[in-house]
Amino acid sequence: QKEVEQDPGPLSVPEGAIVSLNCTYSNSAFQYFMWYRQYSRKGPELLMYTYSSGNKEDGRFTAQVDKSSKYISLFIRDSQPSDSATYLCASCYLYKLSFGAGTTVTVRA
Amino acid sequence: NAGVTQTPKFQVLKTGQSMTLQCAQDMNHNSMYWYRQDPGMGLRLIYYSASEGTTDKGEVPNGYNVSRLNKREFSLRLESAAPSQTSVYFCASQTSVEAYNEQFFGPGTRLTVL
Numbered sequence A: 001q002k003e004v005e006q007d008p009g010p011l012s013v014p015e016g017a018i019v020s021l022n023c024t025y026s027n028s029a030f031q032y033f034m035w036y037r038q039y040s041r042k043g044p045e046l047l048m049y050t051y052s053s054g055n056k057e058d059g060r061f062t063a064q065v066d067k068s069s070k071y072i073s074l075f076i077r078d079s080q081p082s083d084s085a086t087y088l089c090a091s092c093y094l095y096k097l098s099f100g101a102g103t104t105v106t107v108r109a
Numbered sequence B: 001n002a003g004v005t006q007t008p009k010f011q012v013l014k015t016g017q018s019m020t021l022q023c024a025q026d027m028n029h030n031s032m033y034w035y036r037q038d039p040g041m042g043l044r045l046i047y048y049s050a051s052e053g054t055t056d057k058g059e060v061p062n063g064y065n066v067s068r069l070n071k072r073e074f075s076l077r078l079e080s081a082a083p084s085q086t087s088v089y090f091c092a093s094q095t096s097v098e099a100y101n102e103q104f105f106g107p108g109t110r111l112t113v114l
Helices: none
Strands: A004-006 A011-014 A019-025 A032-038 A045-051 A054-058 A061-066 A071-076 A085-093 A096-099 A103-108 B004-007 B010-013 B019-025 B031-038 B042-049 B064-068 B074-078 B087-094 B109-113
Touching: A004 A085, A011 A019, A019 A085, A019 A103, A032 A061, A032 A071, A045 A054, A045 A061, A071 A085, A085 B042, A096 B042, B004 B087, B010 B019, B019 B031, B019 B087, B019 B109, B031 B064, B031 B074, B042 B064, B042 B074, B074 B087
Parallel strands: A011 A103, B010 B109
Antiparallel strands: A004 A019, A019 A071, A032 A045, A032 A085, A054 A061, A061 A071, A085 A096, A085 A103, B004 B019, B019 B074, B031 B042, B031 B087, B064 B074, B087 B109
16 A cells, blocks of 8 residues: 555646645655646656645645645645646655655646 | 756667666755656655665665766666566655755656567
8 A cells, every 4th residue: 555645537627726636645654745746748846845734825726734634635726727737745754755646637728 | 057867868678678867966965866657656766865875775676776976976777677667767856864855856767668
């Protein structure tokens, strides 16, 4: 069983919709939780990270972590076609990242 | 400032052939990583180097070897390629392993083994 589970989708939404992405994890030792964005045929880039439980907001993006349920979420408000990408959740313990499988999102104009 | 660079971008090998994937970073990072990315599996760690002169196995090291040539460069070698090694390979670097910080990824090498 993977340490981080993520529904691979794909997910297709109209422009302006709210995109909701979710992951679960199994290792209680994880302390940092990240979302990476990967455009087609590119390397992943860090979008946001949070430490422990709570919310973090950056413009149209909100990341949430609930350590009691081992749940990681990313919300994209007012989605744009430029948000079309694969989104990977990841968790960090010590120096190693464990990644989810990634969810491919398409925002239709 | 190029960040993390990888060569080659694409490669096709026959089963049993060997090759080396090259990675270099110009951010003065101590730690470097090799991942493979397969559909439905996400990124899986092959090997990492916490600092110059050290290397350690990750989640899927079988069939691979690595060399941390200097602080900038970290290579991945396939001694006898197998079709199961068809994948996209990413190199990444980060400041250090002592505390969490962002990993920066290269553009990837797309490898097909026939």
